[in-house]
Amino acid sequence: MENEDVRKKREEWDRKCLKPFLEKSGERQEKFENLSWIEIDRIYDPSDIEHINFIDDIGYPGDYPFTRGVYPTMYRGRFWTMRQFSGFGAAEDTNQRWKLLLKEGQTGLSTAFDFPTLMGLDSDDPLSDGEVGKVGVAIDTLKDFEILFDGIPLDRVSTSFTINPPAGIILAMYTAIGDAQGVPRDQLRGTIQNDMLKEFHAQNTLVLPPEPSVKIITDIFEWGVENVPKFNLISISGYHIREAGSTAVQELAFTIADGMAYVEAAIERGIDIDKLSPQLSFFFNSHNDFFEEIAKFRAARRMWAKIMRDEYGAKNPRSWWLKFHTQTAGCSLTAQQPLNNVVRTTIQAMAAVLGGTQSLHTNSFDEAWALPSEEAVRVALRTQQIIAYESGIPSTIDPLGGSYYVEWLTDKVERLAWDYIERIRKMGEGSMLRGVLAGIENGFFVKEITNAAARFQREVEENKRIIVGVNKFTIEEKLKIPILKVDPEVQRKQIERLRRIKAERDNVAVKEALDWLRSAAENNENVMPPILEAVKAYASVGEIMGVLKEVYGTYKKPIII
């Protein structure tokens, strides 16, 4: 069909069919916008995508530019990894929950740490009071890790760790457990989040200043490519940027920008990017605007392929892949009428699968109230299993490829993201690494995200955005769902265990390892070998981070409302 014919037909349809109808009965709104405030047209047709070339821009899965997926068979080969983020209490509690999840058919583990661990503090630190074991598992020393992985063979699971400032410590602990179980290091599979840049933009797990943070991440890359070649050394994350209130476009743009910054840091260090690339992974949010999310995932793959091949000159096609984990949007869950969240999560999970995710976490319906109960976690996992086994969606690859709307929107989202990337590059005078650091320093990212969050909230307040059960279709209700309670004794027990370990361990070996770490940090050497040594000597997370804080200083975030 020629585009000229399409245009003629469209013009005729507008005049003869649409216009009289609109005159009789108008539309619900004057203007339709998606969650990123992109204006959406009434209908899309071939003329909207005539600038998009099938072979160059869409193509086939497993082939450049990977718009349709990174694997040639996608879910016909195997489903995405169903990976529920979980952790609470002491290591024993989480070990038990994990065993339950594995029994229920979960195929990968994903660790939630408590706030003290996330911030690199020990359970007995005064700042940890009231927070030990609350939002995740408490880890002080290798001893806790031994309990956490008791009965879980590391050669048979892959484990993801949502951890950032202490990421190197956790990777060292995992390596130590593997060593103790006799699993060769090149068989260890998993992911550390290890993405500090997005912490400065959004998630705020902040300990060291930006530059030393990037230095340590680069150390982990350098050590990881040699020692744990199947382990994802970073999960470049848009999730938290989105949760902090960004649009889908900002999430995509800032995540890709961060990814470029890390790659540039690795290149500056002299790391072979073709060696590093397979160990990079990404992590995105999946929110309510179904098609925009799908477009975002497709655009992300296409952008990363171009960047790695054309900008950074990666030779191996494997290096052009953007593989990613997805979590449904926590910020979309409502405390009101919590069962409605099952439906939201289903829509978001479907978008992730239609967008070609490699692994998925579905939120539980009770998470606007507390950590999920066992029942709620089960429903969340079953949601994925129903999509996998009953919906038929995984039978064909990228079923929305070629949709006029989805292709138009994929292209639109990509263009808007490129605009942001060019702004960031300008801030760095050509360098994405310098640009991202400059944007942290001058508040660019925080302002962009905060403004989007406020704009969204304003529209909710004014009932321009409807949230079912919140500003429309509300009811009077009393909460009836069971809420998970964390044992209040966890903190006391955890502190007791830490004291016992500190008394029993070889404190000379601990001191030597920490001294080695200090000197490595001071002399700009790789900190991973001394961290592994310290971990194996049962030095605590707080002690190891303490040395890094001494050498590099700490960071206080400027206040921007």
Next chain:
Amino acid sequence: MEKKIRVLVAKVGLDGHDRGAKVVARFLRDAGFEVIYTGLHRTPQEVAMAAVEEDVDVIGISLHSGAHMTLVPKVLNYIREYGGNPDELVVLVGGIVPEDEFDELKTKGVDGIFIPGTPISEIVDFINQKVKEKRNKA
């Protein structure tokens, strides 16, 4: 003219989730209150000191960490220790708080608890009414 209502919006503890606190702070400011935001990762002592020094009418503590039962009473105790009177303040908690803990928080001196999805206009009305009650009592 009556004195402008002063509000301290506080993040206490290790939790970095500041979207709610910042959006609420911005909207309260737009509603005509004087708003002071503490920034992230404040200790209970720092928050209490700010409340006393800034002589606020309202303190809104935002938590997504599950540590509210420990940290909120700590803030109120330190306010007392630093010479303030938490009973004269309107004390609000926002964030992730299970409903079955509302009563206990209220017996510990919290006036209002606002969960995700609360319209900010509701918080504004609550503050206006409560501050009036407390000022009349004082």
